[in-house]
Amino acid sequence: MELLVQMGKNAVEAKYELQMLSENRKNRALYTAAQALMNESGQIIAENEKDIKRGGEKGMHPGLLDRLRLTPERIAGMAEGLKQVAELPDPIGEVLETMERPNGLKIEKRRVPMGVIGIIYESRPNVTADAFGLCFKSGNVVILKGGSDAICSNIAITKVIQHALREEGITEHAIQLIESTDRAVATEFMRLKEYVDLLIPRGGAGLIRSVVENSTIPVIETGTGNCHIYVDEAADLEKAVPIIINAKTQRIGVCNACESLVIHEAVEDKLLPLLAMALKEHQVEIRGDEKVQQVIDCVPATEEDYGTEYLDYIISMKVVSSVEEAIAHINRYNTRHSEAIITEDKENAEKFLNGVDAACVYVNASTRFTDGFEFGFGAEIGISTQKLHARGPMGLRELTSYKYRIVGNGQIR
């Protein structure tokens, strides 16, 4: 705990330095850090080997081992990411609003950094550099707590970045890594409210639940997506099938993948055989309600299926008799992430856009577009599924707060 408090104090000291850095100095430091990652890639890979070896001995799943592995190409990708963030406009200092009051007070609402951001994440070590880049460009100090599987890699990456910052005459406490892999330390970190302004968990549902349960720091929940596509009675089925196949199969393990279909009864007879064939080609298992079972061969869907984010080659299906029933079903089971309607009917589209409670609601497009890059933000720290502060893809602006600056000449009440 003492060590954590010291890190908190370091971070608070650093935040006053970072919030005053000019855009030029921040960008130069990002380029220097990118170059340093390239220069030190041999050493980073050597440290990564230790994590890979330990993971292999523990019998880690090959997919996870692959996510954990750093190669020269992946390190080049991390460096490229930092350079791309340097190219994005600096959000800090933007004047969001000005007001002059009848008593002569001039009020200016100006964008400022959040301050100190904590990020708790799981196995992929590239998050270490990515999260630093976004926090740093938006004037924030970051304290990172990575997974134990990637600890040697994370330490190596952090040291390289800290060294680059020192070279640029900037406090190395702009990035700090909690090196302990003890779970109790993670829980203590979540209660470091005195020093940390915002905590963002990046990882599976279990990690996010644990952060929400334990944190006294304000949290932004990210990333669980039980996303639906509703095929309306007025759907163009030539649009519906490719969108569904894309949203389900283009990448199955991501939060904006489609997990569940809702189908209007007027189109089920035509759509289901087409879909069954296309999904079969991609080895996707269908779990359908009774009406779906009457039309195609599938596994019976249970109540639990509707509430499950599979992240796998499985999709649930339910037949409804109106757009209202579809909206009610989606609002009951979704995780407020991304939801789509396929329809040529403007009125039904409008009902869906208004009625569905989610960060991103789509008409005739794949849910896979919920992404900071696809939205043109140039970067992304995660997808928020809560309503407080930020919703949907979070880029640089979503890592900022604001402050009111009020100038008077002696006003009193």
Added chain:
Amino acid sequence: MELLVQMGKNAVEAKYELQMLSENRKNRALYTAAQALMNESGQIIAENEKDIKRGGEKGMHPGLLDRLRLTPERIAGMAEGLKQVAELPDPIGEVLETMERPNGLKIEKRRVPMGVIGIIYESRPNVTADAFGLCFKSGNVVILKGGSDAICSNIAITKVIQHALREEGITEHAIQLIESTDRAVATEFMRLKEYVDLLIPRGGAGLIRSVVENSTIPVIETGTGNCHIYVDEAADLEKAVPIIINAKTQRIGVCNACESLVIHEAVEDKLLPLLAMALKEHQVEIRGDEKVQQVIDCVPATEEDYGTEYLDYIISMKVVSSVEEAIAHINRYNTRHSEAIITEDKENAEKFLNGVDAACVYVNASTRFTDGFEFGFGAEIGISTQKLHARGPMGLRELTSYKYRIVGNGQIR
């Protein structure tokens, strides 16, 4: 717990109705509720008498008893408040941003209600009507948990409003009051995350701490203000004295009152005798550091004084030798609420505006202006002292979230 879950379910059902209400219907309902409060004021006062009687028997402090008491004038004030909220522009539906992506996707960021807002508050029963008005106008359902001292008054006010809503054909679940005064129920309420989108505590530091510790619902912290005024070496003392007297004494029990002075050593000899005299007239006790003690008669200040929000006729004072030292002192002890510098030097003003970490930073004006009405918001649900989502005075807009509406014609990734 079962009752709370039922209230949560009612609220979620109501939120889909409220988010679709037109501005006209919302305004008409607010006027009807205002009229109903006036019509039923006799009955509300009769119920309030029960709370007053119980409070008197318990030996409640006369100041608190006064806050608890409802009179025809105070009920007229509540009704007037609802009418004023009806006159404010409806924030819902505002298009915050539109983007067209190279792939043809049209993205629109649109303001939507938060959904279900929970408010936990202490003794003043008028909060029941005020909080309803702001939440309702911004399309939100509200679940209220008032203090046990005001329970009969709160139940009476809620019933009158619910009856008015029914008359207007609007769900009465737009406002629900938790009638249990059991503290365990309050704690359970803070964990009703499945149904409640935002929890706002309104009350003393103890209540706010308890909510932050126990809530799994996202929270906006409000209202603790250990506010400072720094008198710079370049201060115009003719501005300084009235501002300090105003900020300290105009209303002592409020969060934007000044609790502590920081004084540049170059002006202490001139300022302190003037101040001591003016503060004495208002019966304000001065607690000063050693340098202050050398110039005027005062109580020695302890470390604890600097961290204390007195809400009383007491002020602490510390002498510093630079604006940088003043900023560091304030950032160490303040509660991120409202901070002021008195100076004629633009450079020092700029250093202070940038360097002090607070929702509202002032040059040459009283901290008492941190207030939704003074800012021109027309209303206020509280003053946020956190950085996530909203900072400073919170009006209607601060009770909203946003949603991305994306329209395509078959786009896939």
